Amino acid sequence: xxxxxxxxxxxxxxxxxxxxxxxxxxxxxxxxxxxxxxxxxxxxxxxxxxxxxxxxxxxxxxxxxxxxxxxxxxxxxxxxxxxxxxxxxxxxxxxxxxxxxxxxxxxxxxxxxxxxxxxxxxxxxxxxxxxxxxxxxxxxxxxxxxxxxxxxxxxxxxxxxxxxxxxxxxxxxxxxxxxxxxxxxxxxxxxxxxxxxxxxxxxxxxxxxxxxxxxxxxxxxxxxxxxxxxxxxxxxxxxxxxxxxxxxxxxxxxxxxxxxxxxxxxxxxxxxxxxxxxxxxxxxxxxxxxxxxxxxxxxxxxxxxxxxxxxxxxxxxxxxxxxxxxxxxxxxxxxxxxxxxxxxxxxxxxxxxxxxxxxxxxxxxxxxxxxxxxxxxxxxxxxxxxxxxxxxxxxxxxxxxxxxxxxxxxxxxxxxxxxxxxxxxxxxxxxxxxxxxxxxxxxxxxxxxxxxxxxxxxxxxxxxxxxxxxxxxxxxxxxxxxxxxxxxxxxxxxxxxxxxxxxxxxxxxxxxxxxxxxxxxxxxxxxxxxxxxxxxxxxxxxxxxxxxxxxxxxxxxxxxxxxxxxxxxxxxxxxxxxxxxxxxxxxxxxx
Amino acid sequence: xxxxxxxxxxxxxxxxxxxxxxxxxxxxxxxxxxxxxxxxxxxxxxxxxxxxxxxxxxxxxxxxxxxxxxxxxxxxxxxxxxxxxxxxxxxxxxxxxxxxxxxxxxxxxxxxxxxxxxxxxxxxxxxxxxxxxxxxxxxxxxxxxxxxxxxxxxxxxxxxxxxxxxxxxxxxxxxxxxxxxxxxxxxxxxxxxxxxxxxxxxxxxxxxxxxxxxxxxxxxxxxxxxxxxxxxxxxxxxxxxxxxxxxxxxxxxxxxxxxxxxxxxxxxxxxxxxxxxxxxxxxxxxxxxxxxxxxxxxxxxxxxxxxxxxxxxxxxxxxxxxxxxxxxxxxxxxxxxxxxxxxxx
Numbered sequence: 001x002x003x004x005x006x007x008x009x010x011x012x013x014x015x016x017x018x019x020x021x022x023x024x025x026x027x028x029x030x031x032x033x034x035x036x037x038x039x040x041x042x043x044x045x046x047x048x049x050x051x052x053x054x055x056x057x058x059x060x061x062x063x064x065x066x067x068x069x070x071x072x073x074x075x076x077x078x079x080x081x082x083x084x085x086x087x088x089x090x091x092x093x094x095x096x097x098x099x100x101x102x103x104x105x106x107x108x109x110x111x112x113x114x115x116x117x118x119x120x121x122x123x124x125x126x127x128x129x130x131x132x133x134x135x136x137x138x139x140x141x142x143x144x145x146x147x148x149x150x151x152x153x154x155x156x157x158x159x160x161x162x163x164x165x166x167x168x169x170x171x172x173x174x175x176x177x178x179x180x181x182x183x184x185x186x187x188x189x190x191x192x193x194x195x196x197x198x199x200x201x202x203x204x205x206x207x208x209x210x211x212x213x214x215x216x217x218x219x220x221x222x223x224x225x226x227x228x229x230x231x232x233x234x235x236x237x238x239x240x241x242x243x244x245x246x247x248x249x250x251x252x253x254x255x256x257x258x259x260x261x262x263x264x265x266x267x268x269x270x271x272x273x274x275x276x277x278x279x280x281x282x283x284x285x286x287x288x289x290x291x292x293x294x295x296x297x298x299x300x301x302x303x304x305x306x307x308x309x310x311x312x313x314x315x316x317x318x319x320x321x322x323x324x325x326x327x328x329x330x331x332x333x334x335x336x337x338x339x340x341x342x343x344x345x346x347x348x349x350x351x352x353x354x355x356x357x358x359x360x361x362x363x364x365x366x367x368x369x370x371x372x373x374x375x376x377x378x379x380x381x382x383x384x385x386x387x388x389x390x391x392x393x394x395x396x397x398x399x400x401x402x403x404x405x406x407x408x409x410x411x412x413x414x415x416x417x418x419x420x421x422x423x424x425x426x427x428x429x430x431x432x433x434x435x436x437x438x439x440x441x442x443x444x445x446x447x448x449x450x451x452x453x454x455x456x457x458x459x460x461x462x463x464x465x466x467x468x469x470x471x472x473x474x475x476x477x478x479x480x481x482x483x484x485x486x487x488x489x490x491x492x493x494x495x496x497x498x499x500x501x502x503x504x505x506x507x508x509x510x511x512x513x514x515x516x517x518x519x520x521x522x523x524x525x526x527x528x529x530x531x532x533x534x535x536x537x538x539x540x541x542x543x544x545x546x547x548x549x550x551x552x553x554x555x556x557x558x559x560x561x562x563x564x565x566x567x568x569x570x571x572x573x574x575x576x577x578x579x580x581x582x583x584x585x586x587x588x589x590x591x
Numbered sequence: 592x593x594x595x596x597x598x599x600x601x602x603x604x605x606x607x608x609x610x611x612x613x614x615x616x617x618x619x620x621x622x623x624x625x626x627x628x629x630x631x632x633x634x635x636x637x638x639x640x641x642x643x644x645x646x647x648x649x650x651x652x653x654x655x656x657x658x659x660x661x662x663x664x665x666x667x668x669x670x671x672x673x674x675x676x677x678x679x680x681x682x683x684x685x686x687x688x689x690x691x692x693x694x695x696x697x698x699x700x701x702x703x704x705x706x707x708x709x710x711x712x713x714x715x716x717x718x719x720x721x722x723x724x725x726x727x728x729x730x731x732x733x734x735x736x737x738x739x740x741x742x743x744x745x746x747x748x749x750x751x752x753x754x755x756x757x758x759x760x761x762x763x764x765x766x767x768x769x770x771x772x773x774x775x776x777x778x779x780x781x782x783x784x785x786x787x788x789x790x791x792x793x794x795x796x797x798x799x800x801x802x803x804x805x806x807x808x809x810x811x812x813x814x815x816x817x818x819x820x821x822x823x824x825x826x827x828x829x830x831x832x833x834x835x836x837x838x839x840x841x842x843x844x845x846x847x848x849x850x851x852x853x854x855x856x857x858x859x860x861x862x863x864x865x866x867x868x869x870x871x872x873x874x875x876x877x878x879x880x881x882x883x884x885x886x887x888x889x890x891x892x893x894x895x896x897x898x899x900x901x902x903x904x905x906x907x908x909x910x911x912x913x914x915x916x917x918x919x920x921x922x923x924x925x926x927x928x929x930x931x932x933x934x935x936x
Binding site: 059060062063064066067068071077078079081082083132134136137138139140141144297298299300302305306307308310336337338339341342343344348350353392438442470521523544545546547549551553554555556557559560561563564565567568569571572575578579582586 | 619624626681682722723736737740741742744745746748749752753754756757758759807811812813814815817820821822837838839840841842843845846847849850851853855856857858859860861862863890892902904905906910911927
């Protein structure tokens with residue numbers, strides 16, 4: 001750890017020397033000006049926080065932070081080993097989200113909690129989405145947040161000193177003074193060229209889903225790390241609870257992310273170029289069909305969830321091509337996924353945190369289109385460690401001590417590869433379940449009220465299982481498999497698109513006691529599962545959603561056209577009656 | 592008087608602008624934050640401020656010779672309350688509850704406008720004017736109403752009848768009645784008599800008073816007492832067990848229940864309903880420690896039939912934790928939220 005840091009510092013020094021030598025030889029006198037990247041300005045180091053602040057901050061730290069960041073701030077608290085990305089190790093003074101130039105300490109001033117001038121304060125205030133670091137606003141007061149940062153920056157940052165003018169300098173990105181360039185078509189086009197020119201795509205992938213040739217990237221501490229998926233801007237660490245704001249992307253691109261392979265592009269791109277890139281990256285983030293940003297739930301900082309997956313009716317054949325008009329025009333639903341951490345083997349770090357679902361139906365079939373981002377296409381190489389049907393597998397979960405072999409963090413990107421997969425679970429005989437019709441979470445109520453699971457795997461298989469209860473193994477269901485069909489499956493630039501067709505269900509061809517029957521206008525409880533084969537996901541080690549409802553949109557009934565007209569006519573009559581009464585009364589009075 | 596009223600008017604205008612901003616999505620709805628736990632009081636206070644502001648506004652307008660008709664005051668105030676409930680409060684209040692509040696405030700507005708004969712006359716005057724239609728303007732308005740009202744009502748009923756896919760409403764029992772006893776890891780625990788073996792004083796005796804003196808302080812941040820740090824190297828007894836409980840919590844529970852025990856963990860956004868918020872005074876603060884022991888050990892699947900619809904992914908933690916670990920986690924949860932477990936007497 002130490003070594004990598006000093007190496008880095010050495011490299012920095014050498015570069016600095018190089019610059020001095022070069023500028024010396026050309027005889028330039030405006031060295032300081034030249035060395036500054038465009039858009040940056042030198043600034044003074046902040047004064048040391050008071051001893052009172054530091055002491056008070058210790059109390060905050062040991063109540064709230066120690067559990068993940070550890071007693072010495074080395075990012076090794078009790079929670080650390082089951083988190084990915086891991087909690088920050090403060091000791092080296094390496095912080096990701098900053099306004100300062102690459103390699104420099106972030107801005108922190110215990111007396112100035114001003115947005116844009118206090119990076120660490122903003123990190124604590126807004127949290128780091130996509131990681132376990134929550135937003136502490138509303139939990140800790142402003143004062144408490146400044147106190148705890150005073151403690152962290154003076155006591156837990158050990159290798160560097162925030163106030164040491166000899167070793168530290170601050171070159172600050174003047175973000176407020178730089179006017180963003182409008183995201184015009186030209187700007188986006190220039191941005192799309194620049195991300196290739198600047199080699200962004202090498203790590204972030206051709207479509208920016210973080211699927212470039214960067215699979216084995218490591219951070220300064222040797223822990224695996226993955227490039228950002230530009231399509232999920234709400235997971236950007238530096239999104240500051242304002243994910244569609246292009247300034248955040250501009251800042252990260254200008255300053256780089258310390259401690260990770262993401263460099264600063266300030267030296268080799270102009271401010272204008274950076275705006276074009278930021279505009280383009282921002283334009284890739286998922287949006288509504290009309291181009292508006294998705295509405296973000298302020299409680300979770302993720303897109304708002306609607307739990308009804310509605311299926312649209314189609315006359316005739318349902319297309320197998322995802323580019324078909326019918327699919328393109330179909331509304332999609334955001335389905336949030338969490339790790340399955342209730343049954344062994346538990347999945348604390350699910351890599352798939354959302355999927356997009358669309359659905360269409362005709363008189364015979366219902367078809368689901370699943371799309372989700374997965375940085376790696378995984379087709380099983382090794383034998384599964386446990387049967388895909390098995391639950392409560394007796395695996396030794398690692399002794400959660402930081403630094404030990406076999407911890408989740410040291411395992412990342414190092415698993416035997418299994419199949420990527422997606423599955424949907426629907427309740428069987430849901431009509432007979434008492435209201436609200438939901439089986440006992442998660443895997444069916446019992447033998448009488450089972451669930452029906454249809455699972456697609458990246459090796460091209462489509463299988464059906466039956467779930468009969470919480471701690472029960474799934475049962476294979478060969479009888480249903482001949483009824484279901486893969487219409488399309490493709491992994492392209494970090495995104496899977498899978499289209500699966502299944503029967504609506506009727507008593508003649510299907511088994512009412514084992515298969516889900518889909519009915520128009522009814523709410524059918526549905527759960528989604530997802531597996532990332534490169535994450536060691538197999539069997540119950542997977543990502544799960546909550547209960548959603550599949551809803552087959554019924555056509556508008558005739559009554560909806562008749563009754564309103566009748567009602568409106570009734571209102572006209574009522575109006576006539578009131579007016580007549582009033583005028584009679586008045587006449588009576590005046591007479 | 593005038594000064595007070597103009598301050599009131601200012602508050603009214605600023606408040607209205609904020610609300611309009613929130614409705615049009617210009618001002619983020621969390622500009623003025625609703626603080627968890629204080630939300631109902633805060634809402635009442637805000638509404639009171641608005642009422643004061645409107646009173647001031649109305650006074651000022653009258654003083655400036657622009658009297659606002661009582662009729663429109665009533666209607667607009669009611670509309671204001673409905674908009675406030677819909678756009679100000681987050682997480683959103685379900686429609687059924689808003690409809691209830693709306694009815695109550697409609698009654699209140701009626702009581703206000705009909706407080707005495709004169710007020711009532713003032714209130715219904717505009718309606719009568721339109722009905723009588725003695726001026727050209729009123730005649731025009733009357734025809735407009737004649738046409739617009741049926742269209743509007745027809746439109747509403749069409750809207751109500753067109754098939755929609757709204758999530759079915761789901762109610763559930765939050766704290767179902769516990770059983771008399773529960774069997775965990777082969778041992779039976781009677782809920783009424785069992786005690787947390789780690790809630791002890793330095794002499795090793797069960798002691799609520801001693802441990803309650805060492806929990807975190809209530810108030811923003813809920814920080815630990817300055818001389819009761821579980822991470823102190825010399826921490827013994829209760830505080831040491833708290834730390835051990837915290838270690839288990841941050842290896843197993845925080846994924847859902849959150850770093851601050853507020854039900855907003857890393858995976859919480861994917862679940863519905865969201866995981867229990869222990870900082871809410873309605874959860875562990877209301878319950879006995881043994882109740883928590885039963886719920887943690889048996890999880891969502893162990894809920895009794897009355898606990899329908901069992902919408903819980905809480906695993907039976909007895910499958911992952913020992914009895915000692917469960918007691919320690921419970922100890923930590925009370926310590927970290929600064930609540931006392933309820934006792935049986």
